[in-house]
Amino acid sequence: MAKLQLHRVAIGQLNAVDLTISPGEIVCLSGASGSGKTRLLRAIADLEPHAGEVVLGDTEQSALPGHRWRSAVMLVPAESAWWHDTVGEHFSEATNRQFREQTLQKLDLPAEAFDWQVARLSSGEKQRLALARALSRKPVALLLDEPTANLDKDNTQRVETWLCEYIRQQQIPTLWVAHHEDQIQRVADRHFRIVDSGIKERQVTP
Numbered sequence: 001m002a003k004l005q006l007h008r009v010a011i012g013q014l015n016a017v018d019l020t021i022s023p024g025e026i027v028c029l030s031g032a033s034g035s036g037k038t039r040l041l042r043a044i045a046d047l048e049p050h051a052g053e054v055v056l057g058d059t060e061q062s063a064l065p066g067h068r069w070r071s072a073v074m075l076v077p078a079e080s081a082w083w084h085d086t087v088g089e090h091f092s093e094a095t096n097r098q099f100r101e102q103t104l105q106k107l108d109l110p111a112e113a114f115d116w117q118v119a120r121l122s123s124g125e126k127q128r129l130a131l132a133r134a135l136s137r138k139p140v141a142l143l144l145d146e147p148t149a150n151l152d153k154d155n156t157q158r159v160e161t162w163l164c165e166y167i168r169q170q171q172i173p174t175l176w177v178a179h180h181e182d183q184i185q186r187v188a189d190r191h192f193r194i195v196d197s198g199i200k201e202r203q204v205t206p
């Protein structure tokens with residue numbers, strides 16, 4: 001179990017952000033379009049140069065090569081990338097059968113979804129499968145960029161429930177970019193909004 005800490009992280013127009021996310025805690029981040037939410041996630045994932053330091057447990061971001069950092073601090077972008085022909089090829093051989101079956105069921109996808117061609121996936125299917133792929137790699141921390149943006153109401157609730165359960169069970173510190181206040185109130189332990197190039201805490205109803 002590790003906490004994720006941001007010390008004076010600055011990127012683009014966003015000034016020094018200090019934030020500590022505890023194991024199993026979901027911190028939601030909102031802000032106007034273009035305020036820098038995605039760039040902050042990319043900085044934390046070591047995909048863009050930035051000022052300040054990010055620390056996972058006792059490990060500083062700057063001490064690890066980017067790919068090793070990102071296998072622990074996993075970013076699930078709003079638009080997922082797919083590089084093989086079929087869905088199943090994106091999951092490691094080691095992903096156990098039980099995880100696959102349970103996950104597909106929880107995400108309302110049929111067992112044969114692993115054999116599907118990526119080209120046939122709807123945007124909602126892509127989004128759900130990209131989340132399943134990320135969790136199958138057992139991240140230590142999670143960065144979620146609008147994980148339900150392409151989903152209808154039923155699937156949004158399904159994915160929220162599944163993510164919250166998993167994050168709390170596995171004690172994963174999570175930063176979750178969300179636009180909708182009702183979702184934030186459902187999932188967040190704490191909520192910060194980007195205002196005037198900084199983050200300001202907003203109230204979450206317990």
Ligand SMILES: Nc1ncnc2c1ncn2[C@@H]1O[C@H](COP(=O)(O)OP(=O)(O)OP(=O)(O)O)[C@@H](O)[C@H]1O
Binds near residue numbers: 012033034035036038
């Ligand atoms: N590599 C880059 N270099 C310079 N500016 C960038 C770069 N990437 C993004 N930007 C700009 O930084 C600003 C913040 O972008 P970002 O994608 O973080 O916004 P956002 O808050 O996630 O917005 P949205 O809610 O619309 O997704 C935007 O004005 C964007 O054009």
